[in-house]
Amino acid sequence: MAKRWLAGLLVLLGFWGIFGDIDPAWAYEYRQRHDPDGIGKFFLGREIAHYMGHLGAGWLERSPREREERPNLLLDALNLLPTDSVVDLGAGTGYFSRRLAQRLPQGRVLAVDIQPEMLEILQDLAAEQQITNIQPILGSENDPHLPSHSVDVVLMVDAYHEFAYPQEMIQAIAQSLKPGGRAVLVEYRGENIWLPIKKLHKMTLNQLRREWESQGFHERTTLELLPDQHITIFQL
Numbered sequence: 001m002a003k004r005w006l007a008g009l010l011v012l013l014g015f016w017g018i019f020g021d022i023d024p025a026w027a028y029e030y031r032q033r034h035d036p037d038g039i040g041k042f043f044l045g046r047e048i049a050h051y052m053g054h055l056g057a058g059w060l061e062r063s064p065r066e067r068e069e070r071p072n073l074l075l076d077a078l079n080l081l082p083t084d085s086v087v088d089l090g091a092g093t094g095y096f097s098r099r100l101a102q103r104l105p106q107g108r109v110l111a112v113d114i115q116p117e118m119l120e121i122l123q124d125l126a127a128e129q130q131i132t133n134i135q136p137i138l139g140s141e142n143d144p145h146l147p148s149h150s151v152d153v154v155l156m157v158d159a160y161h162e163f164a165y166p167q168e169m170i171q172a173i174a175q176s177l178k179p180g181g182r183a184v185l186v187e188y189r190g191e192n193i194w195l196p197i198k199k200l201h202k203m204t205l206n207q208l209r210r211e212w213e214s215q216g217f218h219e220r221t222t223l224e225l226l227p228d229q230h231i232t233i234f235q236l
C-alpha cells in the first residue's frame, strides 16, 4: 500500500516538474456561467470585464470627473520628473494623457489603446490644446507595443480589469520599464460593496497583489488618497 502511495506521489511530482510552470494559458479559466459584464475568462479567480467601447468616450470626459476622481491628486502623488517617459495604458480619450503631457515638458506620454476610435478622439482633444508630446500607440489585446526598457512609469487608470490577457500584458509592461520603473494601478475599491460601480469594474487589493506578484512584481506602496480608488504601485 505504502509503495503505491509513493509511486503516485512520484508520478504527481514528475508531472508538476514537467508542466508546472510552463503553460501560461493554465493561469486562465473559462466558465459558461458568468457575470454578464464579463467575458467568461478568469485570471486567478477574477473574471475579466468587457472593455468600455468608444461610445463611452463622453463619460470619460464628463465634467464632474475632476471633483469625483481628483485626477490632479493622483498625478501629484506620482512625483514625476519633467523628463519622464510615461505610458498611459488603456488611455481611452486621453483624459490622463493630456494631464500627464503638461507635467512632462521635456518628456513624453505614450498613449496606448486597442480601439482606434479612442485614439482618434485622443488625438483631436490633444490637438485642441496644442499638446505635442503625446504619442498614440494602437496596442493589441495581449501586447501594448511598447519599446523595451525605456519607460519610467506605466499608468493604468480604470483599465487593467478590462485586459483580456492580463498575464501577457504584465509581462510586456515588465519588458518596457527602465530599471526602477513603476507600474501604477488605479482601480475602484472592490472592498467597498456600496460603491455604485459594477462588480467587475472594481478590484480588491488582495486580488491585485495576487495577480501582479504572480508575475514577479512586488508592491512598493498603496496610496489611499482618492475618494473611491486605490493607487497601487508595483515594481520589479
Ligand SMILES: C[S@@+](CC[C@H](N)C(=O)[O-])C[C@H]1O[C@@H](n2cnc3c(N)ncnc32)[C@H](O)[C@@H]1O
Binding pocket: 051, 052, 060, 089, 090, 091, 092, 093, 094, 095, 096, 112, 113, 114, 115, 118, 139, 140, 141, 142, 143, 144, 156, 157, 158, 159, 162, 163, 164, 165, 169
Ligand atoms: C474605462 S476606459 C479608461 C480610459 C482612461 N484610462 C481613463 O481613465 O479615462 C478603459 C480603456 O482601456 C482600453 N483597453 C482595454 N483593454 C486594453 C488593452 N489590452 N490594451 C490597451 N487598452 C485596453 C479600452 O479600450 C478603454 O479605452
